[in-house]
Amino acid sequence: MNREFLSIVAKLSESSNILVVGHIMPDGDDISSVLSAKIGLERLGKNVLAGIDWRIPWYFYEFEEVNQILTYEQVKERGFRPEVVLIVDASSPDRVGQFQEFFDSTTVLLMDHHATNTLFGDHNWVDTKFGSTAQMVVRVNNELGVPYDEKLATLNLMGIATDTGFFRYSNADETVFSDATKLVSLGGKVHLVSRIFENKRIEQFKLLSTMVDHLRLELDDKIVYSYLSKEDYENNNCNEDDSGGFVGELRSLRGVELAIFLSEYDSGEVHISFRSKDWFDCSKLATMLGGGGHPRAAGCTIKGDLYVIVEEVIREAKNLFLTSLTSLNDSASK
Amino acid sequence: MNREFLSIVAKLSESSNILVVGHIMPDGDDISSVLSAKIGLERLGKNVLAGIDWRIPWYFYEFEEVNQILTYEQVKERGFRPEVVLIVDASSPDRVGQFQEFFDSTTVLLMDHHATNTLFGDHNWVDTKFGSTAQMVVRVNNELGVPYDEKLATLNLMGIATDTGFFRYSNADETVFSDATKLVSLGGKVHLVSRIFENKRIEQFKLLSTMVDHLRLELDDKIVYSYLSKEDYENNNCNEDDSGGFVGELRSLRGVELAIFLSEYDSGEVHISFRSKDWFDCSKLATMLGGGGHPRAAGCTIKGDLYVIVEEVIREAKNLFLTSLTSLNDSASK
Numbered sequence: 001m002n003r004e005f006l007s008i009v010a011k012l013s014e015s016s017n018i019l020v021v022g023h024i025m026p027d028g029d030d031i032s033s034v035l036s037a038k039i040g041l042e043r044l045g046k047n048v049l050a051g052i053d054w055r056i057p058w059y060f061y062e063f064e065e066v067n068q069i070l071t072y073e074q075v076k077e078r079g080f081r082p083e084v085v086l087i088v089d090a091s092s093p094d095r096v097g098q099f100q101e102f103f104d105s106t107t108v109l110l111m112d113h114h115a116t117n118t119l120f121g122d123h124n125w126v127d128t129k130f131g132s133t134a135q136m137v138v139r140v141n142n143e144l145g146v147p148y149d150e151k152l153a154t155l156n157l158m159g160i161a162t163d164t165g166f167f168r169y170s171n172a173d174e175t176v177f178s179d180a181t182k183l184v185s186l187g188g189k190v191h192l193v194s195r196i197f198e199n200k201r202i203e204q205f206k207l208l209s210t211m212v213d214h215l216r217l218e219l220d221d222k223i224v225y226s227y228l229s230k231e232d233y234e235n236n237n238c239n240e241d242d243s244g245g246f247v248g249e250l251r252s253l254r255g256v257e258l259a260i261f262l263s264e265y266d267s268g269e270v271h272i273s274f275r276s277k278d279w280f281d282c283s284k285l286a287t288m289l290g291g292g293g294h295p296r297a298a299g300c301t302i303k304g305d306l307y308v309i310v311e312e313v314i315r316e317a318k319n320l321f322l323t324s325l326t327s328l329n330d331s332a333s334k
Numbered sequence: 335m336n337r338e339f340l341s342i343v344a345k346l347s348e349s350s351n352i353l354v355v356g357h358i359m360p361d362g363d364d365i366s367s368v369l370s371a372k373i374g375l376e377r378l379g380k381n382v383l384a385g386i387d388w389r390i391p392w393y394f395y396e397f398e399e400v401n402q403i404l405t406y407e408q409v410k411e412r413g414f415r416p417e418v419v420l421i422v423d424a425s426s427p428d429r430v431g432q433f434q435e436f437f438d439s440t441t442v443l444l445m446d447h448h449a450t451n452t453l454f455g456d457h458n459w460v461d462t463k464f465g466s467t468a469q470m471v472v473r474v475n476n477e478l479g480v481p482y483d484e485k486l487a488t489l490n491l492m493g494i495a496t497d498t499g500f501f502r503y504s505n506a507d508e509t510v511f512s513d514a515t516k517l518v519s520l521g522g523k524v525h526l527v528s529r530i531f532e533n534k535r536i537e538q539f540k541l542l543s544t545m546v547d548h549l550r551l552e553l554d555d556k557i558v559y560s561y562l563s564k565e566d567y568e569n570n571n572c573n574e575d576d577s578g579g580f581v582g583e584l585r586s587l588r589g590v591e592l593a594i595f596l597s598e599y600d601s602g603e604v605h606i607s608f609r610s611k612d613w614f615d616c617s618k619l620a621t622m623l624g625g626g627g628h629p630r631a632a633g634c635t636i637k638g639d640l641y642v643i644v645e646e647v648i649r650e651a652k653n654l655f656l657t658s659l660t661s662l663n664d665s666a667s668k
Binding site: 161165166167168169170172173174177178180181184185189190191193194197198199200201202205206208209212215249251252253254255277 | 508511512531546585611
């Protein structure tokens with residue numbers, strides 16, 4: 001058994017007051033991991049708060065437990081003094097936002113599956129072989145003896161399902177499936193997880209049409225990109241939460257290897273998502289641009305004018321794509 | 335062990351020339367079951383042909399094995415004289431199209447998971463507890479001792495993945511997950527299956543916009559429906575294959591219980607798909623209209639004018655919906 005894993009389990013076991021923290025711009029795996037860890041530790045009689053320093057997209061409120069996740073301000077107001085902070089799914093300290101302030105006064109435990117993780121905790125269990133951080137939470141909860149029921153099993157499944165694109169991505173390996181099988185046998189319901197994506201508004205279809213209108217292909221249709229400006233969101237009566245799956249739609253186009261979606265979150269701030277199908281390393285591109293992630297799914301944030309950023313990002317993407325393609329072909333011909 | 339299952343295994347075991355037949359308007363489970371049974375039997379040294387009396391949607395050709403599925407005319411041309419016909423995933427004899435002509439001269443073995451199955455074979459293994467017919471093929475192949483490799487495991491996984499909406503529907507139970515885990519452990523790759531839906535054309539996004547333009551809500555937004563005419567398809571440079579996932583898009587709208595998509599396949603012939611989220615019995619509605627299927631997913635074909643059929647189908651749907659809602663509320667208040 002991994003030593004860092006055992007250290008984290010031991011620290012959690014001996015602590016009474018625990019703060020569980022997720023990352024900014026939270027996704028399904030992050031929210032699942034935060035809630036599964038929090039509820040698991042509470043079932044062992046511990047005093048636990050959970051926090052994420054970011055607005056949580058509306059569709060996750062399909063699970064009422066999401067209301068248990070506090071903002072940084074709410075955690076501070078409560079005057080909570082945790083002995084340990086358990087950070088899940090965050091690859092670098094900036095990803096936890098203002099919760100970094102707790103680092104000096106507590107022991108920081110870190111659990112993550114991102115290869116770009118900077119190991120910023122006192123104990124770092126980072127293992128890229130897992131398709132989701134939620135699977136790491138399963139193992140910690142099991143080791144701690146947390147009892148599971150339908151509610152906890154379903155919340156924990158959410159991370160496995162969402163980080164593997166509902167078992168469709170290449171990270172959906174045997175461990176992913178056997179972990180999911182186990183949670184389903186404990187009462188977990190994937191169809192309840194899929195509800196978070198079955199609450200679409202008609203406006204989201206209109207927003208998709210706008211994105212398709214902006215769609216461009218590059219490098220013999222191997223790269224596809226599109227963007228939405230703050231004005232596009234407003235014109236469609238939408239906000240950034242409503243375009244959650246759009247980069248996946250771009251990726252689903254025939255022949256595409258790299259899909260890029262740029263979203264103007266606020267004037268002067270652009271969120272960029274990268275997805276690839278077979279071989280392009282999105283995390284390399286995202287890291288070059290100040291972000292991070294996985295080989296097949298990564299992202300970054302850039303401040304400045306949307307249209308200037310679109311130009312810059314696509315230029316960088318094309319350069320790295322061509323360089324990578326050359327070395328791919330070189331190694332294939334060896 | 336089920337007696338019909340054992341009879342089918344015994345008949346297959348003792349036969350040398352076998353025709354495997356799927357249903358008209360084939361879906362992923364049907365194509366997966368046909369190919370997994372065919373390839374499995376061939377690995378036991380048998381002489382096997384596979385047939386489907388319908389055009390196979392282009393995106394399934396992502397798997398080159400789909401080329402092994404013959405039309406009725408191709409099977410006839412070869413003068414093939416099978417001892418048994420193995421029918422998979424078809425709920426009534428009309429669903430196999432012209433292949434019914436083989437019924438008089440052969441033993442008909444039937445494997446299916448549709449509750450609306452009319453048991454038209456000489457041996458009928460029909461079990462609605464399976465999320466997909468592909469899982470039944472796994473069991474027959476295992477009993478026969480068929481060796482699996484990545485190719486066969488992936489083809490067999492296709493049916494489990496597609497008939498459960500990539501593990502998102504309520505039929506994705508523990509057996510579905512444990513069967514999938516087993517196939518993944520044998521080399522099956524779900525991400526290769528998902529490729530069939532990652533070959534979109536930009537025109538499909540435009541077609542989706544057209545469908546959204548036709549979208550209507552009924553009964554306090556509990557029913558959503560839309561349609562595409564033959565002209566809509568032509569104007570978008572598409573055909574019916576391109577709208578495969580559209581009923582699922584309608585179903586994903588917030589608050590919707592029943593989604594209905596009507597597609598004019600040919601002038602005078604309309605294909606209708608029904609999907610529900612929680613309680614509405616789609617197969618009851620489809621059966622009333624001359625079709626069949628599952629409680630959460632069903633369909634039918636009606637000949638006549640598209641716009642007249644839209645009116646009729648929505649009227650019937652609303653009536654049954656209100657009747658069902660009344661009895662649902664009655665039983666809830668008891």
